[in-house]
Amino acid sequence: MVPSPQSRTRLWTPKHVVVTRSAAERPHAAEIVARCEAAGVGDIDFLRSDRITGLRGDDERATYARAKSTLAVVVSPPSKRKLQPIPPSADWRLDLAEGCPAHCQYCYLAGSLSGPPVTRVYADLDEILAGMDAYVGRGGVTSGTAGRAHEGTTFEASCYTDPLGIEHVTGSLAATIAHAGTHDFGGPVQLRATTKFGGVEPLLGLPHSGRTRIRVSVNAAGVAGRFEGGTDPVAVRLAGLGRLARAGYPAGLTIAPIMPVPGWREEYGALLDAAAAELDGVPGLDLTVECITHRFTPGSREVLTGWYPNTKLEMDPERRSRKFGKYGAVKYVYRREDMAELRTWFDRALAERLPAARALYWT
Numbered sequence: 001m002v003p004s005p006q007s008r009t010r011l012w013t014p015k016h017v018v019v020t021r022s023a024a025e026r027p028h029a030a031e032i033v034a035r036c037e038a039a040g041v042g043d044i045d046f047l048r049s050d051r052i053t054g055l056r057g058d059d060e061r062a063t064y065a066r067a068k069s070t071l072a073v074v075v076s077p078p079s080k081r082k083l084q085p086i087p088p089s090a091d092w093r094l095d096l097a098e099g100c101p102a103h104c105q106y107c108y109l110a111g112s113l114s115g116p117p118v119t120r121v122y123a124d125l126d127e128i129l130a131g132m133d134a135y136v137g138r139g140g141v142t143s144g145t146a147g148r149a150h151e152g153t154t155f156e157a158s159c160y161t162d163p164l165g166i167e168h169v170t171g172s173l174a175a176t177i178a179h180a181g182t183h184d185f186g187g188p189v190q191l192r193a194t195t196k197f198g199g200v201e202p203l204l205g206l207p208h209s210g211r212t213r214i215r216v217s218v219n220a221a222g223v224a225g226r227f228e229g230g231t232d233p234v235a236v237r238l239a240g241l242g243r244l245a246r247a248g249y250p251a252g253l254t255i256a257p258i259m260p261v262p263g264w265r266e267e268y269g270a271l272l273d274a275a276a277a278e279l280d281g282v283p284g285l286d287l288t289v290e291c292i293t294h295r296f297t298p299g300s301r302e303v304l305t306g307w308y309p310n311t312k313l314e315m316d317p318e319r320r321s322r323k324f325g326k327y328g329a330v331k332y333v334y335r336r337e338d339m340a341e342l343r344t345w346f347d348r349a350l351a352e353r354l355p356a357a358r359a360l361y362w363t
Contacts, residue, residue, distance in 0.1 A: 009199035009232050009240070011168040012101040014071040014119075016043045020050040022075045023123035028172070029073050032121060035169045036071065050074070055116040060306050067116035068101060071169060076122040081131050083155075088361040089290070090156035090192050091139025094132065096172045097121040097161040102196060103229035105311045106257055109160060111300030117307075119161070121170045129179045136187045143188075148360070152188030152211075155180075164195035164214075165231075167202055174202050181209035194254045196231035198240030204247045213288065215252030216241045218275070220267035223259050227313055235274065242278040245285060253357070256292035258342060259314070260334070265345060272353040279354075287357045291346055295323075295333045 017036050023029045024046055033044060047053070052072050057063040076095065083092040099119035100109065109117070122128060132155060142148040157163050163173040173193060180191040194215040203214070216237040218224070224234050232240075245251040253275055261267070279285055296304070301315045320332035334342070343362055350357060 009197060009236050010230070011039075011199060012165055012230075013039045014041060014101070014169065015069040016045070016054075016066075017041055017071045017073065018045045018047055018052055018054070019073040019123075020047050020052065020075065022050050023073045026075065026123035026126075028125045028175075029123035032071075032073050032123065032170050035171060039169055041169075052118065052120075055118055063116050064307050067118040068103070070118045071166070072118050072120045073123050074120050075124045076128060080122070081128060083131070083135050085139065085141060086156050086159055087141045088363060089141070089159075090154035091141045091143055092135050092153070092155050093159045094128070094155040094157050094176075094191070095122070095160055096125065096128065096157055096163055096176060097166060097170065099160070100162045101165055102162060102231045103308075104196075104231070105227040105229070105304065105308045105313050106294060106296070107300075107304060107307075110303040110307070111297055113160070119166060121166065121172060125172055125175060129176060129183075132179075132183075132189070133185060136185045136189060142190075152190050153185075154190045154192055157191060157193040158195065162195050162197065163193050164199065164203075165197045168199065171202075174206055177203060177206050177208050177212045180211045181207045190250075192252075194252070195240075196228060196237060198232045198236035198238075200240040200244050203249075204243060208249060210248060210250060210286075213250040213252050213286075214241065214244050215254045215288070215290065217254040217256055218271060219255065219257070220259070220261060220264060220271055222261040222263065222267055223257075227311075234271065238275055238278040241275075242282070245279060245282045245287075250286040250288075251279070251282075252288040252290065253354075254290045254292065255346075256290070257294035258291060258346070259294045260338060260342060268346070269349060269353070272349055276353050285356055287354065288360050289350060289354065289357045290360050291343075291362045293334055293339065293342060293363065295320075295331050297329065297331045 055067045080095045086093040136153045139153050142151040143153040167173045191212040196217045321335045323333050
């Protein structure tokens, strides 16, 4: 029987791969190149410098298309190896890559990253992982708080990428999970990663030691089906999460970005029911839930409307409340009364449909 499109996972294969001069000297770059060759990539270019070129097209759409189909193998800048807190998710941000091959019309990276949206994977993975030790026990989001100290020092690997979405051609996530599961850190540690993909096979047999929590980013049918291009169907993501949970991984649901679309109560209710059915009967289930409502900045709105000029995504500042960050940055969130209605419903629905789940935060 041929699997239906709703049950198959997508394996992203770049059309173009570029390897910078410094990256080519690293052993992990050779593994990435071998994976890309095995996946059928014929256009692999070893650059003479560390400057990535050839991403610009005749217009913004052509540039977007070229960048989104390109994997750049680079060495991480020193700023990436100086880990930063990432509240409310984790103590520290651990970047394995930057950029994502998916086409989500609300993309979190829009406005945060400069230049064409190419996916950069870091070839200096050994150095990145070796740097984790210095941060153990020093966090203020989980390890330094009473409510979440039991999670240990947490490292978030999916702030600027979807690590499972590119695992097919990088191998970086599996290597990081194995390192987190076998290394003596001198204190409790948890690796965290979230994904919109379901191709979990490379992760199932790893020595994770229960130190990696994989979460799937899920949404209502009216949001996922309309705004999450290039990702796996939600049913495939949930099936992958079930397989990971049965392989002993701590699991999680990242419900994001929550939107009050028409029929949202029914659609999010169906989503929670599907998650409950997929995880039913998992021995010793360790499940968390994170709820993140939709928001945007003036900069991300400008970028997204350039990438997706025909989008139907609601980004009307007049229908939102303005919120200011600690450095004065503006973002638009739902109005207080809308937020209250959403949160009240989710608090009740989660308690009823997923009573074993531990809610980490609402934002």
